[in-house]
Amino acid sequence: xxxxxxxxxxxxxxxxxxxxxxxxxxxxxxxxxxxxxxxxxxxxxxxxxxxxxxxxxxxxxxxxxxxxxxxxxxxxxxxxxxxxxxxxxxxxxxxxxxxxxxxxxxxxxxxxxxxxxxxxxxxxxxxxxxxxxxxxxxxxxxxxxxxxxxxxxxxxxxxxxxxxxxxxxxxxxxxxxxxxxxxxxxxxxxxxxxxxxxxxxxxxxxxxxxxxxxxxxxxxxxxxxxxxxxxxxxxxxxxxxxxxxxxxxxxxxxxxxxxxxxxxxxxxxxxxxxxxxxxxxxxxxxxxxxxxxxxxxxxxxxxxxxxxxxxxxxxxxxxxxxxxxxxxxxxxxxxxxxxxxxxxxxxxxxxxxxxxxxxxxxxxxxxxxxxxxxxxxxxxxxxxxxxxxxxxxxxxxxxxxxxxxxxxxxxxxxxxxxxxxxxxxxxxxxxxxxxxxxxxxxxxxxxxxxxxxxxxxxxxxxxxxxxxxxxxxxxxxxxxxxxxxxxxxxxxxxxxxxxxxxxxxxxxxxxxxxxxxxxxxxxxxxxxxxxxxxxx
Ligand code: ADP
Ligand code: ZN
Numbered sequence: 001x002x003x004x005x006x007x008x009x010x011x012x013x014x015x016x017x018x019x020x021x022x023x024x025x026x027x028x029x030x031x032x033x034x035x036x037x038x039x040x041x042x043x044x045x046x047x048x049x050x051x052x053x054x055x056x057x058x059x060x061x062x063x064x065x066x067x068x069x070x071x072x073x074x075x076x077x078x079x080x081x082x083x084x085x086x087x088x089x090x091x092x093x094x095x096x097x098x099x100x101x102x103x104x105x106x107x108x109x110x111x112x113x114x115x116x117x118x119x120x121x122x123x124x125x126x127x128x129x130x131x132x133x134x135x136x137x138x139x140x141x142x143x144x145x146x147x148x149x150x151x152x153x154x155x156x157x158x159x160x161x162x163x164x165x166x167x168x169x170x171x172x173x174x175x176x177x178x179x180x181x182x183x184x185x186x187x188x189x190x191x192x193x194x195x196x197x198x199x200x201x202x203x204x205x206x207x208x209x210x211x212x213x214x215x216x217x218x219x220x221x222x223x224x225x226x227x228x229x230x231x232x233x234x235x236x237x238x239x240x241x242x243x244x245x246x247x248x249x250x251x252x253x254x255x256x257x258x259x260x261x262x263x264x265x266x267x268x269x270x271x272x273x274x275x276x277x278x279x280x281x282x283x284x285x286x287x288x289x290x291x292x293x294x295x296x297x298x299x300x301x302x303x304x305x306x307x308x309x310x311x312x313x314x315x316x317x318x319x320x321x322x323x324x325x326x327x328x329x330x331x332x333x334x335x336x337x338x339x340x341x342x343x344x345x346x347x348x349x350x351x352x353x354x355x356x357x358x359x360x361x362x363x364x365x366x367x368x369x370x371x372x373x374x375x376x377x378x379x380x381x382x383x384x385x386x387x388x389x390x391x392x393x394x395x396x397x398x399x400x401x402x403x404x405x406x407x408x409x410x411x412x413x414x415x416x417x418x419x420x421x422x423x424x425x426x427x428x429x430x431x432x433x434x435x436x437x438x439x440x441x442x443x444x445x446x447x448x449x450x451x452x453x454x455x456x457x458x459x460x461x462x463x464x465x466x467x468x469x470x471x472x473x474x475x476x477x478x479x480x481x482x483x484x485x486x487x488x489x490x491x492x493x494x495x496x497x498x499x500x501x502x503x504x505x506x507x508x509x510x511x512x513x514x515x516x517x518x519x520x521x522x523x524x525x526x527x528x529x530x531x532x533x534x535x536x
């Protein structure tokens with residue numbers, strides 16, 4: 001026992017226990033607020049330093065005789081890491097989860113009852129059991145509950161990317177122990193998720209601490225998908241030879257194929273998806289963490305809790321579901337602060353697939369509506385011709401100015417007005433449907449518009465459609481861009497049940513009537529052959 005009482009000053013605790021000389025960003029304000037007994041909602045990107053925001057207050061309050069802090073965390077691996085690190089720093093921390101046997105559990109519970117623990121980590125489903133609440137009751141009765149920290153707070157929201165129903169029951173903490181301060185923390189939360197966290201966890205009175213979500217060292221690039229694997233190979237060869245990276249694909253099959261293609265090209269690539277044996281997954285993950293220059297090709301099963309500082313690129317060969325997913329996955333690059341690339345190829349099929357997945361999901365209609373809105377936000381990020389970062393941050397409620405470190409800032413894309421092309425396309429879809437009584441796919445519709453007398457055109461007599469050839473000035477790539485945008489804004493639908501044929505929607509009318517304009521980025525490769533024509 002030291003002869004002088006341990007300090008309750010946050011800055012002294014920071015130095016003495018953690019060895020850091022200064023708080024980072026908003027940490028100090030958050031710590032002061034919580035030490036003072038206030039509730040807080042903390043939004044901070046991964047790596048921002050959330051843990052100290054509750055660890056320092058927990059130590060300060062424990063030293064002031066205010067007892068035990070309860071940390072709710074959904075990730076067992078993370079609990080173990082944190083408790084291990086706290087032990088090394090001489091802090092009395094423990095966890096309660098399914099990895100403990102009966103006697104170990106007993107032991108922790110006994111120490112908890114005596115308020116001998118400074119920080120207790122527990123899974124949400126554990127915290128809300130009658131048995132655990134009884135323990136908390138007894139601590140509360142003696143004023144020995146110092147605070148509740150609710151980590152990964154977005155798990156309470158079904159709009160978050162990782163909904164966990166157990167989190168809903170955490171409202172009991174506020175209802176039962178109203179006087180105990182609560183701090184909820186998350187690294188992802190758009191406005192909707194944030195509002196949901198506040199409501200579900202009854203944090204209306206909590207002060208919100210919102211850090212910038214900007215990751216300035218990450219360069220965002222989104223290019224049109226042609227041959228994704230070849231594009232990826234070229235990207236790696238040109239910019240990331242020998243670098244560690246993660247390549248995200250949607251399906252297991254594609255993960256396997258892409259990993260093989262990379263290996264064939266001499267790249268140190270390993271597949272990772274839920275269909276592989278746990279031992280194989282573990283082996284690949286370990287090699288990625290320990291060896292240099294490994295590229296993991298993975299489904300989104302890969303990444304949660306993986307903290308490798310020198311990942312130099314994150315590539316998406318298929319589009320994620322929404323901006324949170326994109327931000328989370330790209331955020332795994334460049335944690336060391338050195339330059340990293342977030343590179344994605346994106347095409348018509350991505351739009352169609354993602355829309356279909358929502359349409360075909362068994363979820364309730366209002367839920368699907370929200371998911372569509374989130375997808376739309378990602379689509380407009382992909383189609384954007386202005387700064388990607390400005391748009392990304394705006395999605396998280398942050399205002400910023402053009403970054404100079406994204407594809408659109410570095411090489412501003414040519415933009416052309418696709419309104420006329422869009423109208424011609426929609427009226428062609430309408431007219432062939434009128435004439436033939438059935439719908440047709442994108443390729444055929446584009447052939448008609450561009451005046452190509454293919455076998456199919458002749459077979460259906462579509463050279464007689466009044467829009468035949470009126471779009472001959474547009475390249476196929478340009479029309480594909482228009483199609484993609486029309487589908488992205490819901491002005492055109494692809495009917496998966498009917499051979500991917502196109503059909504008009506309620507949203508088509510505004511475009512047809514010229515009330516909605518369509519502005520398009522010129523895709524790099526399609527620009528070349530037609531450039532001369534447009535420039536004069
Ligand atoms: P998060 O939970 O927000 O992802 P962590 O709490 O794990 O972030 O912190 C990320 C890293 O930053 C850790 O290695 C942590 O020790 C370090 N860190 C946090 N705060 C500070 C600080 N004030 N000074 C120095 N290092 C810090
Ligand atoms: Zn930019």
